[in-house]
Amino acid sequence: MPKAVRYNEFGGIDVLRVDEVERPVPGDGQVLVRVKVAGINPSEAAIRTGAVAHIFPSTFPSGQGSDLAGVVEEIGADVGGFSPGDEVIGFSQRRASQAELVLVEVGDLIRKPANISWEVAGGLYVAGVTAWGAVHSVQLEQGETVVVAGAAGGVGSLAVQLARRAGATVIGLASESNHEWLRSHGVLPIAYGDGVADRIKATAPNGVDAFIDTHGNGYVELALALGVAVERIDTIADFAAAAKHGVKTDGGAEAGPGAKVLTELVGLIADGNLEVPIAKVYPLAQVREAYTELEHRHTRGKIVLEP
Structure with missing residues (x-):
């Protein structure tokens, strides 16, 4: 069974765990992505503590994360432009990217250029x-x-x-x-x-x-x-x-359509006009350690997870 970051209640880093979950099945307009790298962000820590529950309400068990890059595993009905095996960059609007397999709406994915590393691609969207x-x-x-x-x-x-x-x-x-x-x-x-x-x-x-x-x-x-x-x-x-x-x-x-901005940023990176510094890569199982480092707020660039 695939693994995913989960938490059952608001709280500190100690509420995070990595669980085995049912394999997701893509519905209409959805793509199942095998995640290569997922990003982590301070906003996710705020959501996890419940500090912004009035803006981002949660249901439990809750997943975590938006940023992702990976390989298309399976496509649902009415999905055009992508096939299994395609390398993609995108984002989950379901707070679910920190996982081995993630369902993503087709409109929230773009193709990953070959000259952009998985670490950069997976940590790009939110930041x-x-x-x-x-x-x-x-x-x-x-x-x-x-x-x-x-x-x-x-x-x-x-x-x-x-x-x-x-x-x-x-x-x-x-x-x-x-x-x-x-x-x-x-x-x-x-x-x-x-x-x-x-x-x-x-x-x-x-x-x-x-x-x-x-x-x-x-x-x-x-x-x-x-x-x-x-x-x-x-x-x-x-x-x-x-x-x-x-x-x-x-x-x-507030920045506008996410995939449109993401496409612009990816173009700048691919052309060598924008650098995304990667501070550290943690395995998915060390999600607590990753957020501990993030919350020290002294890293240069992005911390990412590798399922």
């Missing part, structure tokens, strides 16, 4: 679409300056590259260990912590036009203190501050 949405929401123009907080994380590492492609000068807030990586991608790195506002002002003497917060913990207030207009601030991590100050929370679902 990529969220970064795309955040960058587009702040409406960058050529020559403007944007600050990205959490610039080396799963979303931030993509947001800084997309912001550079938009023609902006990008200031990336990250730990010292990630500064060389940021410089290599045309980003001006700054250490976070005490004095960060002064360091930003020194790096951007003409001011900051936009601010993308992928971390939370006071960065919305920092952006306002720097004089950034409310409509040019986007946070994907501090919804309380967004509600208080009226800044944007675009990313993820």
Whole structure:
């Protein structure tokens, strides 16, 4: 029997387990995918704890995960464009990607280019679409300056590259260990912590036009203190501050049709114009260890699971 990540109640990492489950059977418009790699994301941890149950209600037992890349195993009725054996990238809207076999709606799959690794393909969707949405929401123009907080994380590492492609000068807030990586991608790195506002002002003497917060913990207030207009601030991590100050929370679902954005990102990666750093690959059985590392919030890029 195939295996899948499951949990029976809201809680910490200890509620996660890997169970044997019934083999899924594709229905109309569905594709059964044998997963090669599935991504993990902070939003899944929030869903698992119940902290956002008012937005993402759960039924138990619950699966977990959206990102996936794998090989088509079987197709249901009315499925065109895919055949068993095809290599695909996609996403599960059922929180079920962290598994050996996953049912995916045909419209949520695209073909995987041969020159994109399984690790990159499997960890792309959530971080990529969220970064795309955040960058587009702040409406960058050529020559403007944007600050990205959490610039080396799963979303931030993509947001800084997309912001550079938009023609902006990008200031990336990250730990010292990630500064060389940021410089290599045309980003001006700054250490976070005490004095960060002064360091930003020194790096951007003409001011900051936009601010993308992928971390939370006071960065919305920092952006306002720097004089950034409310409509040019986007946070994907501090919804309380967004509600208080009226800044944007675009990313993820707000980014538009997922498969369309995913196709655009995959094209950039395949052409060598976008890098998805992979921090670590864990076997599916070590899902608890993977989320433990994720919640330390010090990785560069993505952590992924390999069934």
